[in-house]
Amino acid sequence: MDVALIGFALLRLLLAxxxxxxxxYIASWVLGRLTKAIDEWEEIEKGxxxxxxxxxxIFISVAIIIxxxxxxLFRTFDLIGILVGFGQLVLxxxxxxxxxYVGLSVFGGLTKELDEWAQLKKGNVxxxxxxxxxxxxxxxxxxQGVASIIAAIFG
Numbered sequence: 001m002d003v004a005l006i007g008f009a010l011l012r013l014l015l016a017x018x019x020x021x022x023x024x025y026i027a028s029w030v031l032g033r034l035t036k037a038i039d040e041w042e043e044i045e046k047g048x049x050x051x052x053x054x055x056x057x058i059f060i061s062v063a064i065i066i067x068x069x070x071x072x073l074f075r076t077f078d079l080i081g082i083l084v085g086f087g088q089l090v091l092x093x094x095x096x097x098x099x100x101y102v103g104l105s106v107f108g109g110l111t112k113e114l115d116e117w118a119q120l121k122k123g124n125v126x127x128x129x130x131x132x133x134x135x136x137x138x139x140x141x142x143x144q145g146v147a148s149i150i151a152a153i154f155g
Contacts, residue, residue: 015082015085016085019085019086019089020063020066023062023066023089023092023093024059024062024063024066026093027058027059027062027066027093027096027097027100028040028041028055028058028059028062030097031058031097031100031101034097034101035104035117037117037118037121038051038117038120038121040054040055043120043121048120048121048123049123049125049128050119050120050122050123050124050125050126050127050128051120051121051123051128052128053125053128053129053131053132054120054127054128054131054132054135056132057131057132057133057134057135057136058100058132058135060132060135060136060139061096061100061135061136061138061139061140062093062096062097062100062139064136064139064140064143065092065093065095065096065099065139065142065143065146066089066092066093066096067092067143084154087154088150088154091149091150091153092146092150095142095146095149096139096146099138099139099142099146100135100138100139103134103135103138104116104131104134104135107131107134114127116131
């Protein structure tokens with residue numbers, strides 16, 4: 001058993017967790033700024049289950065998309081590897097936020113008779129579940145494309 005190798009693996013894992021948590025926070029912050037119709041954290045603080053379900057979907061979907069972005073941390077463990085991992089994470093995070101925003105905007109445009117943000121604010125759990133499912137579905141579909149883009153850029 002190589003103790004040094006295990007130590008480096010654990011350190012990379014801790015960095016990946018840190019990058020993922022920071023990435024999820026940044027994604028929720030950016031999406032919160034883009035969805036001006038609702039303050040997600042204020043609604044969650046009030047106990048709005050619909051918004052909490054929607055945000056859970058956002059976190060799951062962003063995690064699905066940024067997963068490939070953390071891969072660089074597991075290739076090599078040196079400054080270059082960490083910087084490449086960070087670059088991959090930033091790119092994956094930007095793509096995740098962009099794709100979620102575009103997906104929700106397109107869905108909102110297709111369902112003009114329903115004001116999803118107003119319904120979320122009212123606590124409509126059914127709308128929260130549907131919106132969570134939409135963002136998770138989008139991330140599942142596009143995650144391989146994001147991984148391909150990252151591989152093409154970072155090799």
